[in-house]
Amino acid sequence: MILDSKIPAGPLAEKWTKHKFNSKLVNPANKRKYEVIVVGTGLAGASAAASLAELGYNVKAFTFHDSPRRAHSIAAQGGINAAKNYQNDGDSVFRLFYDTIKGGDYRAREANVYRLAEVSVKIIDQCVAQGVPFAREYGGLLANRSFGGAQVSRTFYARGQTGQQLLLGAYSALSRQVANGKVKLYPRSEMMDVVMIDGHARGIVTRNLITGAVESHSAHAVLLCTGGYGNVFYLSTNAMGSNVTAAWRAHKRGAYFANPCFTQIHPTCIPVSGDHQSKLTLMSESLRNDGRVWVPATKETAEKLRKGQINVNDIKEEDRDYFLERKYPSFGNLVPRDVASRNAKYVCDEGRGVNETGEAVFLDFRDAIKRDGKSTIESKYGNLFDMYKQITGEDPYQVPMMIYPAVHYTMGGLWVDYNLMTTIPGLYALGEANFSDHGANRLGASALMQGLADGYFVIPYTIGDYLASTPPKPVDTTHPEFQKAATEVKNRVDQLLKINGKKSVDYFHKKLGKIMWNECGMARTAEGLKKAKAEIKQLKKDFWSDVKVLGTNEELNLSLEKAHRVADFIELGELMIDDALNRDESCGGHFREEFQTPEGEALRDDENFAYVAAWKYMGENQEEELYKEPLVFENVKLTQRSYK
Amino acid sequence: MQLTLKIWRQKNASDKGGFVTYPVSDVSKDMSFLEMLDVLNENLTEKGEDPVHFDHDCREGICGTCSLYINGKPHGPLQTTTCQLHMRSFSDGQTITIEPWRAKAFPIVKDLVVNRSAFDRIIQAGGYVSVGTGGVPDANEIPIPKTIADLAMDAAQCIGCGACVAACKNASAMLFTSAKVSQLALLPQGQVERKTRAEKMVAQMDAEGFGACTNTGACEAECPKGISITNIARMNREYFSAVVSSENV
Structure with missing residues (x-):
């Protein structure tokens, strides 16, 4: 199969407009004859479900949460980018496009990224109309802040809770359609499989998390808006429930998985404090606008500090190394996430890290408080400072914060074409669940933008093109394919419950996380990856022979839920390693130690690796097959990224 | 320990x-x-x-x-x-x-898991501005005084956890409901549906079996997001002015 990205011909700036015009339409009277399933109710899912229902389609929306408002989009803090140029500082659609392509280290599709930048302006209009309380200036107009990887202020925000406010906006639009009877909501329902009829996605099988009932739901198209897979690392900034199961089951049914090794390690997270830790907490990147990142200039000072022999506030200016400002004078503390993370790792590897563990760097607000006053800093970051204090017991107004990189976002995901359709006809992937817009590294405040762009402004146009050529005949859930899929799900449940081994599900998850973090995390080597692959193969065997899942299917059963998810994470982990091994270059968040510039920056190999790596599932315990989608750059020149 | x-x-x-x-x-x-x-x-x-x-x-x-x-x-x-x-x-x-x-x-x-879908149904009753996707004005065409935007944001911070209901001796959902009513009543975008929203959301809250508010303030004291009880006062005002001038008689 040749991967057809369906990128429209013509000049970059006209592609989307032309494509919308060339896409087939479904007549308003016919829209009500179509059913669309939306899995996941985060930014992408809620906005898609609401928008499609407004158009007249009948939507069924599924979430494993108790309410659509719980989706992890809610936790995004810093903001959402849009090329509004309200600040008169030289922003434009092309500049947002350029920053995103460059920030992604030239591993994203030009046409998709341009479209994202183009619709970004409409997202802000939409959210304001819904009543999202964005931050404002005294004149009543919208305020902006700057974010990593950009030299303009284009980020809109609602204190440190932008994701929450945007999600509640999309949730309110969704709720309106539930009230109108155009969306039927299925909370506490986990998607277990995609059902294919004649090669097209025609429904899903779910497990009701309260009763354990395995249920079939049919539709004319299925949208996966199920987020990223960062929890493959066990410790990440993702919510505890975030998982890859929906995407992975679709992958096993024929949807290719693209660039799985592209994961983002976020530089500003609260450091790990002990083995009991269940998740990592992000401190918004916006803090880097005012906070200065540093470590002691020498190993000796760092060691004294770790042992508590000296106080951090007593360290003199000349004994501090503001390493980002020193190495990258023009971007300073606002370099992209991958660069900031890697440099934090370097100084810690040199023995200059702080915290008892030596795995942390300072993020210091002393100078900003001196410059702007405590109340200004409080109004910008008050809730983040409170959260930090709550978790660590330290007051960041008095002592510098300590931060360390943590897994945050996954740029990889299901392969989709320009219409957001996967390699399975009728199956779409939106938001973090797809791979399409962020290349090898996502810029801050761009995840919210992409989730909402896909849901509000892309899928409502592209889905019509597919549905227009699909007969509106209702899909019958008594079709043998539904029964087959449901039986497979039931068998898998039985199998998990029958193992009755000795080790808990969490034991395996933690073990997987350690392997992935050590060998497929911030820095990777061919040797380490090969070792990890063998370890994961063994882990999979152990899981299926020694996991202990208690209880029955016919009840709320958290360990059974988690067992399904961890089993899929283990398989995904192996694919991520294959992908990282295949990519003999460094780019963005994928850093292979063998491929770096003399200054320690990522060294791309555009001649051999300017492609999307899309993997096809070949069956249980078979090596997956690699398909390449070449990336063609007609509007930007590929350069070594420089933030100096 | x-x-x-x-x-x-x-x-x-x-x-x-x-x-x-x-x-x-x-x-x-x-x-x-x-x-x-x-x-x-x-x-x-x-x-x-x-x-x-x-x-x-x-x-x-x-x-x-x-x-x-x-x-x-x-x-x-x-x-x-x-x-x-x-x-x-x-x-x-x-x-x-x-x-x-x-x-x-x-x-x-x-065990400790409860069903809070009543909150979703309260929002479905009217906790939104009825605008569809697309066709909306430019964001800066709706200027909002910073003080008002900040007050709306204070109310909008509600996370829907239900602690207010759990804290209240009457199991009242007034703080939750009023936070959404307030957010949208404060903002210009919410004006068109201001009256019907207050009426419908309060009616749904009652239909779900939540108790009445007796102003003890336990909800505010326990709210993890510090949602203020002044939102309840605002909702009462919204509700009563909606009811006395209602066209739904």
């Missing part, structure tokens, strides 16, 4: 339920409350006993999934969510009683 936990166990909605006592050891002060329960659950799993079911997800205080009524207070002794409560707030040897939210409108699903 060593602790004694008295936890409400209930197999399902129809089970009668009751307290079961569990000792836990090896608790560190840096653990979050939920991580302490993770330790208990790992131990229970090892012994082949059903782990304690509780709701949780983001573990950073924003999704509103976690609940737990800890020693007689929703989300425990601090004004925060349970996931942001750390064991340094407890002392060695302490006995901690853990119950689910108790309210008629929040039926128990299992």
Whole structure:
């Protein structure tokens, strides 16, 4: 199969407009004859479900949460980018496009990224109309802040809770359609499989998390808006429930998985404090606008500090190394996430890290408080400072914060074409669940933008093109394919419950996380990856022979839920390693130690690796097959990224 | 730290339920409350006993999934969510009683897990501005005074956890409902549907079986996001002015 990205011909700036015009339409009277399933109710899912229902389609929306408002989009803090140029500082659609392509280290599709930048302006209009309380200036107009990887202020925000406010906006639009009877909501329902009829996605099988009932739901198209897979690392900034199961089951049914090794390690997270830790907490990147990142200039000072022999506030200016400002004078503390993370790792590897563990760097607000006053800093970051204090017991107004990189976002995901359709006809992937817009590294405040762009402004146009050529005949859930899929799900449940081994599900998850973090995390080597692959193969065997899942299917059963998810994470982990091994270059968040510039920056190999790596599932315990989608750059020149 | 936990166990909605006592050891002060329960659950799993079911997800205080009524207070002794409560707030040897939210409108699903879908239905009754996707004015065509935007944001911060209901002796959902009514009543975008919104959301709140508000202020005191009780006053005003001038007679 040749991967057809369906990128429209013509000049970059006209592609989307032309494509919308060339896409087939479904007549308003016919829209009500179509059913669309939306899995996941985060930014992408809620906005898609609401928008499609407004158009007249009948939507069924599924979430494993108790309410659509719980989706992890809610936790995004810093903001959402849009090329509004309200600040008169030289922003434009092309500049947002350029920053995103460059920030992604030239591993994203030009046409998709341009479209994202183009619709970004409409997202802000939409959210304001819904009543999202964005931050404002005294004149009543919208305020902006700057974010990593950009030299303009284009980020809109609602204190440190932008994701929450945007999600509640999309949730309110969704709720309106539930009230109108155009969306039927299925909370506490986990998607277990995609059902294919004649090669097209025609429904899903779910497990009701309260009763354990395995249920079939049919539709004319299925949208996966199920987020990223960062929890493959066990410790990440993702919510505890975030998982890859929906995407992975679709992958096993024929949807290719693209660039799985592209994961983002976020530089500003609260450091790990002990083995009991269940998740990592992000401190918004916006803090880097005012906070200065540093470590002691020498190993000796760092060691004294770790042992508590000296106080951090007593360290003199000349004994501090503001390493980002020193190495990258023009971007300073606002370099992209991958660069900031890697440099934090370097100084810690040199023995200059702080915290008892030596795995942390300072993020210091002393100078900003001196410059702007405590109340200004409080109004910008008050809730983040409170959260930090709550978790660590330290007051960041008095002592510098300590931060360390943590897994945050996954740029990889299901392969989709320009219409957001996967390699399975009728199956779409939106938001973090797809791979399409962020290349090898996502810029801050761009995840919210992409989730909402896909849901509000892309899928409502592209889905019509597919549905227009699909007969509106209702899909019958008594079709043998539904029964087959449901039986497979039931068998898998039985199998998990029958193992009755000795080790808990969490034991395996933690073990997987350690392997992935050590060998497929911030820095990777061919040797380490090969070792990890063998370890994961063994882990999979152990899981299926020694996991202990208690209880029955016919009840709320958290360990059974988690067992399904961890089993899929283990398989995904192996694919991520294959992908990282295949990519003999460094780019963005994928850093292979063998491929770096003399200054320690990522060294791309555009001649051999300017492609999307899309993997096809070949069956249980078979090596997956690699398909390449070449990336063609007609509007930007590929350069070594420089933030100096 | 060593602790004694008295936890409400209930197999399902129809089970009668009751307290079961569990000792836990090896608790560190840096653990979050939920991580302490993770330790208990790992131990229970090892012994082949059903782990304690509780709701949780983001573990950073924003999704509103976690609940737990800890020693007689929703989300425990601090004004925060349970996931942001750390064991340094407890002392060695302490006995901690853990119950689910108790309210008629929040039926128990299992152990400490309750069904809060009543909140979703209140929002569905009118907690939105009826604008479809597309066709809206440029964002800066709707200027909003900063003070008003800030007040709206204060109300909009509600995470829908239900602590206000759990804290209230009448299990009233006034704080939750009023936060959304206030946010949209304050903003120009919410003006068109201002009256019908207040009427419909209050009617749904009553239909769900939440109790009445008697102004004790327990909700505000326990709200992890500091949602102010002035929102309730604003909603009352909205509701009464809507009712007296209502066209829905």
